[in-house]
Every structure is written in structure tokens, then in C-alpha cells.
Amino acid sequence: MQVRSLNPEVDGSPVSVADRPLQVRGRSFTAVVLKLNGAADAGFYGALESLMRQAPHFFVNAPLVIDLAEAPGLTEKADFVKLVRDMRARRLSVIGVQNGTADQDIAAFGAGLVCLQGGRDAQVPRGGQPSKAEDAAEETRGPKARAPEPAQPEPEAASATIVVTEPVRSGQRIFADRGDLIVMAPVSSGAELIAHGNIHVYGPLRGRALAGVNGDKTARIFVQSLEAELVAIAGLYQTSDDLDPSVRRGRVQAFLRDDTLCFEPLK
């Protein structure tokens, strides 16, 4: 276990390795996931264009990831090449795919796309079958809590817990890139805690907490007082708007059960 003070790498930038021709750094980016329901046909582009009209600036310069879970028809490299070209014609930059089959991944890779792992929305209980448009809006609603495509940590350092004893202020970001993150002070709104493992906050959590960012679905978040802006485990998130009022301001743990983000009071 290592005890680390907030400084000097408070903004999440790793300590620089001086005088080397290159540096490897992990960084997380926000991507927009577009779920394709069926083929990339005229209906899809029509819905997409109406969405773009509603929010013309939302997609500008945003890296786009295509979710293939409901699009088994796209199997050929040519399909993906066409998709990328058609999207590009609408000034959208597709960078990769997710939830594809092995064949789809190979075809997508052949078309120059990256195959990303996991990372879905928390399932919001909802009555009835969602319409296509609704689903598209849902998928593109917010920034995804996505695991950074990691620069793999050195194998000898399997896990390392970071303990923070000072308040985590607005605008600060603490990244436990190899293990758990323990904060023994308040976490302000506008601050961000990110850990590959679990997150413990012995104080009010008013900022964001993202545990299991590498896709670890067993990661948990424990807080003394849940007032968070956003809580995410393995990419499944809930914002404060969605939080059940009964757990608000309480001593709570958050975990995943059947790919659903659950909150339970601590006894």
C-alpha cells in the first residue's frame, strides 16, 4: 500500500519520465456510442439526421463508437467501410465498434476501426419497449464513463492502493491506476475519483466516483454520505438525477448486480 499526498500530480497527469524518446500514458476520453438497431439503412440515417438537427453541436468532433449488439447484419469489411464513409459525409468520426461478434470485430478491424470492450449505460427501468429514437437518444445522452485504453501497467505491480487524506477539491482528479482509492476527507462537487479497483470515501462524496474503470464488474464504491454528481462502476453509471432519494446523503455502497448499478445502505 502506498500513501500518496494530492500533490504534485493532482490533475491526474502521471509523473513525467524525463529524457526518453517516448512516454506511455493512460488517458480516458469521452466517446459517443451510437447503437445500431438493424442495418445502416435509410431509416437509420434518417433518424440520425433528425437527432443531429435537434442537437447540431453535440456530435461535432466527438469520437463515435458503433454498438453492434443489435446489428448482426453488418459482417463484411465493405459494410464497415461504407458505414465509416457515410458517417464521415455527415461529419461524424467513427473510431471503433463495441459488442460485436468475433467476425464483426475482424471485419471492423479490417476497415480500420478499433474494437472496444464493454462499457454500457446503467439499465434504467422503463416500461414498454423503447422506440428506436428513444434508444438512440438514451445512448448518446451523456459522456460515457469509459475505461481508458490503458497503457498496460508493469506486470510486477499488480495492485497498489492510494490513500488520500486531504480534501479533494473541485477540479481535482485522482486516479488510482492500479488498485483501490481511499479518500479520508470530503470530495467536492466538480472533483473526480477514478480507480481500477474499489473506491472508499470516508466523508461526503459530492463529486464523481468511477470504480472498476478497466471493466472490473466486481468493483464497489463505499461512501459515508452519498451526494455524488455521478457514480459509475465498470462503465455503468448513474447521475445524481437518477439517484434514489432514499440513499441520498446516506452511508451507502454501490455495486453491480446483473449489470445493474445498485445502491444499498450500509448497516
Add this chain to the structure above:
Amino acid sequence: MAKIIVVTSGKGGVGKTTSTAAIGAGLAMRGKKTVVIDFDVGLRNLDMIMGCERRVVFDFINVIQGDAKLKQALITDRRLENLAVLPTSQTRDKDALTQEGVGKVLDELRKDFDYIICDSPAGIERGAHLAMYYADEAVVVTNPEVSSVRDSDRVLGLLASKTRRAEKGDGGVPAHLLLSRYDPARVARGEMMKMEDILEILSIPLLGIIPESPAVLKASNLGTPVTFDTKSNAGRAYEDAVSRLIGEQVEMKMQALEKPGLFSRLLRRTA
């Protein structure tokens, strides 16, 4: 050993310059040799609040760039010989400040003064960064409203990480909270944040509560630090804050915040 104190906030318009002038004057009134420095290059205000704007010849930037000696730029207050002002330039911008230049000037000031008060500009960019960089202590001025509190929180994070003390591993710059423009009546009506809530969020020690007072604007327009107005509750609140700053134990007086009594209300009406 001279102490460098930065007055900062992140947000604009919360009372940094007013507080710098008031604290500087308060320290000087107690016999401490004090200099106040304006870091708001391009939006020079401190000299006006201190009432010496017509005496500015050379400024902080001239000194940094070697065009003038420090002694030429320092303006000694006409009311208090212990108090000096180092005005800044109105025509230049923040890029004229260099870390090395600021450090040199502060080192020179350390020889002659007990307290060096740095008036930070709003924001978290170059001017604000250099104002806090060399500080030994910080006074974070906050208004009882959410945006000011969040910005103060951000600034506290920077004090803990982007300052020389932080770089040396001394745990950042210790900060005090100065709550300004506090109006107990509006707090009672739920229109303003409560002191307790702000303290809970920022979790730093409270240096003082400055009540919302017409005396502050009046003092600014006259070019007299509000501390000189010992009759006003804002002036007295600053005096108490200064006492705490130099380590005296002063009770957090709420009477300074109370509504005027019947007698004083009658007097005011006839006045």
C-alpha cells in the same frame, strides 16, 4: 521573517481587492510593516481602493522588467507610514508577469516588510497563479452563494498543489476563509448559504465574517480602506479578522452582524 499572504477567490467581484486593502491597513495599524501588491495586471484597482492612484509613477511590471527600482515603484501611504502599495500596470497584460521576476521582487520586499499581501486577480490563470505561487498563507474570500463556494474550492485545490510550498512538499499553502457580503437576514430567509454549510464544504478555518455593508462601497469610492471606518460593522469585522491573522484569539462576534438596535435606528432616521 516576512510573511507573504495571498488574497484570492477564483470568482470575481467577491471582495478580494477590498479585503486586501482592509487587511493591509489593519496590519499596518497594528504596527506591522505591510505592503500590498496588485497582481491584476491590466485591470489595476488596488491603488484606487488605497487612494493613491494619482501618485503612481512606476509599477510592479516596470520593476520586474528592470525599468525601475523597487523603491521608485513603492508608494507609502499618507495615513500610515507602515503601509506601502505596489501598484500594477494598467496598459500591460498578465503575460508581463514572470515567475522569476515575481520571486525576485518578493524576495526584495521580504527584507523590508513584515507582511506582503498579494491581491490576486479573478480566475485561475497566470496572474492568479503567480499571486499564490510564493505565498506562505492564503486568505480565500468567498460570498455566501454556490458559484463562489465552488470557485473557492477549486482555488483551494490549486493552493494545495500548484504553489511553491506544494512543490517543496510542505503540504501546500494553508488557507483561511474570509466570508464576505454576509447578510444574516437573507440567510435566515434561505436566500443565501449558511456559514455552517460553507465551512462544511470548504473545510478550512474561518478567519472572519464581513457583513454586507454600505460602508464598504463608500470606503472604496473614497479610497480609504474600510478598516479605517471603525464605526462600521464591516470595518470592525476586518479588524477582528486581522487579529486572527496575526494569531490572536478573537471570538467570532455575531453582534457585528446583528440588526441595528432601536436607538441607532432612531438616530439613523433623524440623521
